Amino acid sequence: MASLRCFLRSGKNAMAALQRSGFHSSAPAAVQMMVRDALNQAMDEELERDERVFLLGEEVAQYDGAYKVSRGLWKKYGDQRIIDTPISEMGFTGIAVGAAFAGLRPICEFMTFNFSMQAIDQVINSAAKTCYMSAGFQAVPIVFRGPNGSSAGVAAQHSQCFAAWYAHCPGLKVVSPWNSEDAKGLLKAAIRDDNPVVFMENELMYGVPFEMSEEALSKDFVLPIGKAKIERPGNHVTLVSHSRCVGHCLDAAAVLAKEGIECEVINLRSIRPMDTDAIEASVMKTNHLVTVEGGWPQFGVGAEICAKIMEGPAFNYLDAPVTRVTGVDIPMPYAKILEDNSVPQIKDIIFSIKKTLNV
Template sequence: MATSLRCFLRSGKRAGLVAAQRGFSRSSAAAVQVNVRDALNQAMDEELERDERVFLLGEEVAQYDGAYKVSRGLWKKYGDKRIIDTPISEMGFAGIAVGAAMAGLRPICEFMTFNFSMQAIDQVINSAAKTYYMSAGLQPVPIVFRGPNGASAGVAAQHSQCFAAWYAHCPGLKVVSPWNSEDARGLLKAAIRDDNPVVFLENELMYGVPFEMSEESLSKDFTIPIGKAKVERQGAHVTLVSHSRFVGLCLDAAAVLAKEGVDCEVNEPTAPGWACPVLQPRGNAVTPMSSR
């Protein structure tokens, strides 16, 4: 069995344990299974319905429902003016999206893969990221750049790069990297409402993985503040810090170490580089500990 498929199946088995580790899932007995793809789709649907300034553009996002079907059904519901198929020119449609944001709209700009964002890097960095703070807050740029990031199966090195560190080092950008369905839903809704440009890094291998979500987290008013780390597992000895798909691998590692008497905390900075943990001493080592 391929490594990526084993990880996918392991993530699916782990989904049932999430309720015991997350506050929102504990708050209601009426939890339902929602995969990450559907959580993202719901978030965009609700924000498109809530705010007529929101629109989605990118390659194959409309009639084809998106390369990974994240925008499934949105074109049929909102039409050509708000779900826009673009030519294969990332520099072109990213520039259109940035200009629309400066004019008062709230675009969601989908890259089929974040590797293609390199074709639009001037628009992302020099136009979107710098304008809001260089104008002293007079010119908001409320745009979300979203799409799959990182490695997947059979896509070669050109389509396997992780851009979290790249974009986290750029002043003016908020960078978000969700792990589960609750993260994906709450953080995407928050990103769309934010007046800053947000880079929203999804993971192709996580799209089909289901997680439990409570009735509270499925509310149309549910958002997760950008820049706050979360403790996925309490622990007393050492802290494991990761984001996106590797949060699940950290939980697996914590379970193995628990059998050897090592109690691990698993910390998820959903905005890598933006939510910086505080360094605190633990025994003979200094480990990053989240601020609770």
């Protein structure tokens, strides 16, 4: 045992000596970045790139943000670019929209999209409709961002997914990232867009680390809005999801792969515009479709996908009806056991896939 320890120690010393001499492994170490840090990096880079960009919202400045997404930005850019607001969504959203009319590029943070209901008149009637009503003369380059959907133990008034609500409205782009690359690339695209973008994050994902490619770490990294991504290829069933539920779909796919069922997992990334072509192409390959979302079932994102498939060429390729996995059609309960049974779980996705495949 002593000789083994000496051997291992000498091996470590030799590797350290090689590294000091300039030797490095050919495989670069993967960079892990939490979603909140990816969002922070995106805003930092865009604030630096364009002096018209600024951030405003509750506690975004001196407190570094309620979820620490804006950590360090106030110290770097000051009161003129990172602005703490009163607890008045109606007020500071109106200020942000007016600033966008005047040629600035505001990032308006809601502490949760549930509170955006206080400002829905500004988001819809002022921001979303102005480009059309001005015959294209008045751009409204604004990003509305913050956590959306269910969190943990915060009950009904903090746990609603508004993806379907906002995606219903012409004039808005609606983005729902899952991992760190989504968060950074799509937020940079949203800030640069001349149209209003509703950027829906998820509170439970902020502290989750993901690998970031060398490309994603670049200041030039921007993802196109309106393009989905196949996170896992498969040929038996298509799973379409967005935000946190993408991870649940991947976990379910990993379980089913052990049983010989290969799921193709599509990360929507963008709710409006929706990448219908990617969904149709996958369905034509797998002949089965399951949609997964944390929102309510009625008039939801999954319902829209079902309609698009029914109306398009992929319908003729379906070997079974489309199945939706959604949140339960009730206000979110506070009790944890009820909360867990109110949002999609991995077991629910697996059950629906097997039902769709009749296995």
